Amino acid sequence: MRNIILALLLAGSVFAGARRLTGTARLARDLRTLPDVEARRTRLFGGWYAAAAQLRRDTPPDAAIDFVMVRPEARDIAVLGAAELQPRDVRLFDGWDAWKQRTRAVLLHDARAANAVAGPPPSAARFVVVVDPAADPPLRLLPSPSEPRP
Numbered sequence: 001m002r003n004i005i006l007a008l009l010l011a012g013s014v015f016a017g018a019r020r021l022t023g024t025a026r027l028a029r030d031l032r033t034l035p036d037v038e039a040r041r042t043r044l045f046g047g048w049y050a051a052a053a054q055l056r057r058d059t060p061p062d063a064a065i066d067f068v069m070v071r072p073e074a075r076d077i078a079v080l081g082a083a084e085l086q087p088r089d090v091r092l093f094d095g096w097d098a099w100k101q102r103t104r105a106v107l108l109h110d111a112r113a114a115n116a117v118a119g120p121p122p123s124a125a126r127f128v129v130v131v132d133p134a135a136d137p138p139l140r141l142l143p144s145p146s147e148p149r150p
Helices: 001-033 037-047 048-057 072-084 095-101
Strands: 065-070 087-092 127-131 139-141
Touching: 001 037, 001 095, 001 139, 037 048, 048 127, 048 139, 065 095, 072 087, 087 095
Parallel strands: 065 087, 065 127
Antiparallel strands: 127 139
């Protein structure tokens, strides 16, 4: 009786997880065929990762970069892209008006949160990136940061 219960439990687990296990095995097989870690990350994470890698190549390590988030759903991409660009000084702005006024984005709306270093607003960065998850690529380096381009 005990063996029957264990067999039913095992069969139910295999049946319930078979689709997910098959998908994971296919993904592992697909990732194995890719040439390097960067290609694997791009396949897993999508277009924002490839765009962040391109920005990392196009900007010097000591650059200041302004990320202008043109949509509310751009926050995740902006935060992850900014992390990929470290040690660069990446500042996040909620739209072009905030960028013009040099008002940084508030990422955590909590009285106890620490979002940015206290002090005056940052000066304009040498590089400006438009963050738009609906665009391809979702991170786009502007040719000249002097005038915003929606």
